[in-house]
Amino acid sequence: MLAFRPGSENDHMPQSAPLKLRPAQIGADDDALWAMLQPVFRAGDTYAMDPDIDRDAALAWWQGGAHRAHVAHRGAELLGSYYICPNQQGGGAHVCNCGFVTAPAAQGQGVARAMVSDALREARAQGYLAMQFNCVVSTNTRAVALWQTNGFEIVGRLPEAFRHPQAGFIDAFVMYRKL
Amino acid sequence: MLAFRPGSENDHMPQSAPLKLRPAQIGADDDALWAMLQPVFRAGDTYAMDPDIDRDAALAWWQGGAHRAHVAHRGAELLGSYYICPNQQGGGAHVCNCGFVTAPAAQGQGVARAMVSDALREARAQGYLAMQFNCVVSTNTRAVALWQTNGFEIVGRLPEAFRHPQAGFIDAFVMYRKL
Numbered sequence A, B: 001m002l003a004f005r006p007g008s009e010n011d012h013m014p015q016s017a018p019l020k021l022r023p024a025q026i027g028a029d030d031d032a033l034w035a036m037l038q039p040v041f042r043a044g045d046t047y048a049m050d051p052d053i054d055r056d057a058a059l060a061w062w063q064g065g066a067h068r069a070h071v072a073h074r075g076a077e078l079l080g081s082y083y084i085c086p087n088q089q090g091g092g093a094h095v096c097n098c099g100f101v102t103a104p105a106a107q108g109q110g111v112a113r114a115m116v117s118d119a120l121r122e123a124r125a126q127g128y129l130a131m132q133f134n135c136v137v138s139t140n141t142r143a144v145a146l147w148q149t150n151g152f153e154i155v156g157r158l159p160e161a162f163r164h165p166q167a168g169f170i171d172a173f174v175m176y177r178k179l
Helices: A030-043 A055-063 A111-125 A141-149 B030-043 B055-063 B111-125 B141-149
Strands: A019-023 A068-074 A077-086 A095-102 A130-137 A153-164 A168-178 B019-023 B068-074 B077-086 B095-102 B130-137 B153-164 B168-178
Touching: A019 A111, A030 A055, A030 A068, A030 A077, A030 A095, A055 A068, A055 A077, A068 A111, A077 A111, A095 A111, A111 A130, A111 A141, A130 A141, A130 A153, A130 B153, A141 A153, A141 A168, A153 B130, A153 B168, A168 B153, B019 B111, B030 B055, B030 B068, B030 B077, B030 B095, B055 B068, B055 B077, B068 B111, B077 B111, B095 B111, B111 B130, B111 B141, B130 B141, B130 B153, B141 B153, B141 B168
Parallel strands: A095 A130, B095 B130
Antiparallel strands: A019 A068, A068 A077, A077 A095, A130 A168, A153 A168, A153 B153, B019 B068, B068 B077, B077 B095, B130 B168, B153 B168
């Protein structure tokens, strides 16, 4: 799903190039980030986000304000991204929140798994003591399973808190783990 | 806790004037709102808010962005306030979030109870289908009891998600009710 630019190093990058993570570069990564975020937000079935959000607002939300975005890449090809931010202020500022997105073409390659590991490391490095997901759509079983494998527990169930474009009103989970 | 202004109608307002609710007036209500918010935010034991937040930022948060603030008053005297906003966007936008503050001098007069009733009415009027509190500090037993009396359930427990200035790391609750 990522456009190959003629003459870029992508052309010479074997699929087996190592998966790495680095902080997102605001501006330079914007095209690739939006290419990943757009289909996810437009689908509206995993993120509680306005499906019609425009590019500028989406990029500003993903990597602006208190959000710190990172990208997973092979060479110059971006395969995924996550952000990390405080989930609350003041007495709740030691708990972070994260969001993850994987490029459709990179599904099933362990990109999300690598990003979760990196996010947990990054969260600890930034001094957070816990990580919380506020609105995990209950039909997003792959995400729920991935969080659980990584030590997250479902600590809350929000009855019909998510309006799924196909499934209608469904429950959402609050998931949490200490770091 | 509200300053009486000489010559204002406050001087002639008996304590038994009826408690009423109305939308907050940005600007005109700012002094009274900040007088209510400042001690609550400074104390840092109920709201997950930077205790050092300044007046402009506090007022902008309480009644800015997607927040719609209302005030409880007797005559010209403001006794409490609440805001209402979507708790999430997109598929979660039918669930609202609210925050409440009561003036210290008005505790025990049913102000909070009246505001909760009004907030539930207002939420329904705005088309919301549920109301959620994301981080109810577990030691805030008065608030928890008030929400429970008004039909809210504890749907999640966040382990040590709140750093209380006196009690240290304590649990917080996610509370929820349909409308």
